[in-house]
Amino acid sequence: MTDFFDYLSGNVPGGFGLYVLLIIVISVTLWQISRSGDLFTGRHLKITLPIIWVFLTGIYAAFWFQSPPPQALHRYSTFFYSADSANQWLAYYFRDEIGAHLKPYRSYTDYHFKEPWRYLTRLDVRSPEEPAARRLITALPIDELLIGEVRARENLYQLQLKVLEGREVTAEVQFEIDPQKVGATLPGILNWIQQYFPVAVGRKPVWPGVRQAALVREYFYRGEYQRSQKYCEYILNSFRPDSPVYGFAKQWNAYNRIQLAAQQRLEQTGQRRNPYSKEKTAWQKQLSAARADLIPLAKTYIDQSRNDPMLNRMIAESFVLEGLYNDAEDFLKMAYAQDPFDIFVLENLSYLHPSRYRELPFRSEEGLLKRIVEICPLYEKAVTRYAEMKLLNASVKEAPAVEVNKVIERLLAINPYSVNGLILKGKYLTTIFDYQNALKAFEQADSLQPNSEIIHYNLGVVYFKLKQFGRAEQHFRKAVELGDFLDAHLYLGVIHQERGEFEKALKEFRYRVANKKGDNDYYAVQAMKGIRECLDTLKIPIPQ
Numbered sequence: 001m002t003d004f005f006d007y008l009s010g011n012v013p014g015g016f017g018l019y020v021l022l023i024i025v026i027s028v029t030l031w032q033i034s035r036s037g038d039l040f041t042g043r044h045l046k047i048t049l050p051i052i053w054v055f056l057t058g059i060y061a062a063f064w065f066q067s068p069p070p071q072a073l074h075r076y077s078t079f080f081y082s083a084d085s086a087n088q089w090l091a092y093y094f095r096d097e098i099g100a101h102l103k104p105y106r107s108y109t110d111y112h113f114k115e116p117w118r119y120l121t122r123l124d125v126r127s128p129e130e131p132a133a134r135r136l137i138t139a140l141p142i143d144e145l146l147i148g149e150v151r152a153r154e155n156l157y158q159l160q161l162k163v164l165e166g167r168e169v170t171a172e173v174q175f176e177i178d179p180q181k182v183g184a185t186l187p188g189i190l191n192w193i194q195q196y197f198p199v200a201v202g203r204k205p206v207w208p209g210v211r212q213a214a215l216v217r218e219y220f221y222r223g224e225y226q227r228s229q230k231y232c233e234y235i236l237n238s239f240r241p242d243s244p245v246y247g248f249a250k251q252w253n254a255y256n257r258i259q260l261a262a263q264q265r266l267e268q269t270g271q272r273r274n275p276y277s278k279e280k281t282a283w284q285k286q287l288s289a290a291r292a293d294l295i296p297l298a299k300t301y302i303d304q305s306r307n308d309p310m311l312n313r314m315i316a317e318s319f320v321l322e323g324l325y326n327d328a329e330d331f332l333k334m335a336y337a338q339d340p341f342d343i344f345v346l347e348n349l350s351y352l353h354p355s356r357y358r359e360l361p362f363r364s365e366e367g368l369l370k371r372i373v374e375i376c377p378l379y380e381k382a383v384t385r386y387a388e389m390k391l392l393n394a395s396v397k398e399a400p401a402v403e404v405n406k407v408i409e410r411l412l413a414i415n416p417y418s419v420n421g422l423i424l425k426g427k428y429l430t431t432i433f434d435y436q437n438a439l440k441a442f443e444q445a446d447s448l449q450p451n452s453e454i455i456h457y458n459l460g461v462v463y464f465k466l467k468q469f470g471r472a473e474q475h476f477r478k479a480v481e482l483g484d485f486l487d488a489h490l491y492l493g494v495i496h497q498e499r500g501e502f503e504k505a506l507k508e509f510r511y512r513v514a515n516k517k518g519d520n521d522y523y524a525v526q527a528m529k530g531i532r533e534c535l536d537t538l539k540i541p542i543p544q
Helices: 002-009 015-036 042-066 085-101 115-121 131-139 182-193 211-221 225-238 244-267 282-303 309-321 325-338 343-349 365-375 380-392 399-414 419-431 435-448 453-465 469-483 486-499 502-514 522-537
Strands: 074-082 105-107 110-112 144-153 156-165 168-177
Touching: 015 042, 074 085, 074 115, 085 115, 085 144, 085 156, 085 182, 085 211, 115 380, 131 399, 156 182, 168 182, 211 225, 211 244, 225 244, 244 282, 244 309, 282 309, 309 325, 309 343, 325 343, 343 365, 343 380, 365 380, 380 399, 380 419, 399 419, 419 435, 419 453, 435 453, 453 469, 453 486, 469 486, 486 502, 486 522, 502 522
Parallel strands: 074 110, 074 144
Antiparallel strands: 105 110, 144 156, 156 168
């Protein structure tokens, strides 16, 4: 009954209950008036009540369709594989080419769940029959699924295609594929698929022609950008500049350079640099070089009226990484118009100021993250940002805490071994004071990923709240040892302060203040208060 109520209420302010209450109150009121008055009779009631019902239902439906609940979303997807690992590259090719030809959505609630998204939670499944794949298909759920199996038969390949609706096979076909002309079969395959799935008309296939090209995209989707880049370099060194595969490799090599620059930027975060220096860092130079390859291509696509949301998204992402949000804005809006279900476009929009995307159906960073989580509930990065944002000001009985729990449980239903999901579950349980179950969640995460400073820090927080300061200190020390987790220093300072070890407490507090993350660093502010308290207790004058 709860799921039924959630389904109907969606995200409408006041929920379905308010809608039902209004209908009942108005109906009862009009009925009473019709019984006691001469101007408003039973005949008027029969005419007026349906009009009011239609009017209120229309208002409710308008709100509902603007932001339908996750239960209302309908998904179609693909799953291509080969039992023989030597032919897996061919499965990658058909996955990417057919996936690129599928329309990104049928309606606001019916969209294409892109197959490579399953890598976002490290679900590397080789067959749709594996338990992890079945969980993904049923827990999302994926309502319509195109399964493609590549098989080797003498001098030919075979592609076996099945259409599944729920668990029922509704259509099946087999294609013979010439190894020397793999792309030649694609038009016929797409012609068959469009009977069951929405296929974009007029898009030209981009067949790179070599095994390495299929692996370029595969390793990019996996986040293994250096391996993807090596295959790009192989193609660039082995083919002529006027060949299509050369242009493909140049484009994807630029994508890889942007992602590698993002990694370098992250590694250099916190390193001191002259704020007045105008010289670009190595990662900024890499971004500029990548953009120099991609922007002319984007202009060509615009002139040819070709849609490539990924190209626009990658250009925008390169600007976002440098904080050049004005330059990123136009490319992100183009990408969003081409595919409003692209979770990476939505993610990059979330880094902009809300005024930049106000004309889109989002009003805040939280709204964008919520949309990402609804579209792809296994994207751990977005789930983490959204859950932590909601938990920041959530209390035990507030709706945000309940909503966060649903998001976390959905992630864990798809992937029970998600370390990030278990950490978030532990944080949620800590928020509602369920410390014993929070410990179980963090300990399960620790068993899957030992020696994580984040997990040890959170274990320390729970033991601290349980006033088991000895065990809390052990975990905080481990968090500092493994990754110098800054917030652990604040808790260590408080523990020393509780024991009357004020000199040790001062050392921890001062270290945390010296490494503050900005003017609004809450934990650094608390460390400053701890310094004052220790100095007061030791009767040491506080420096002005």
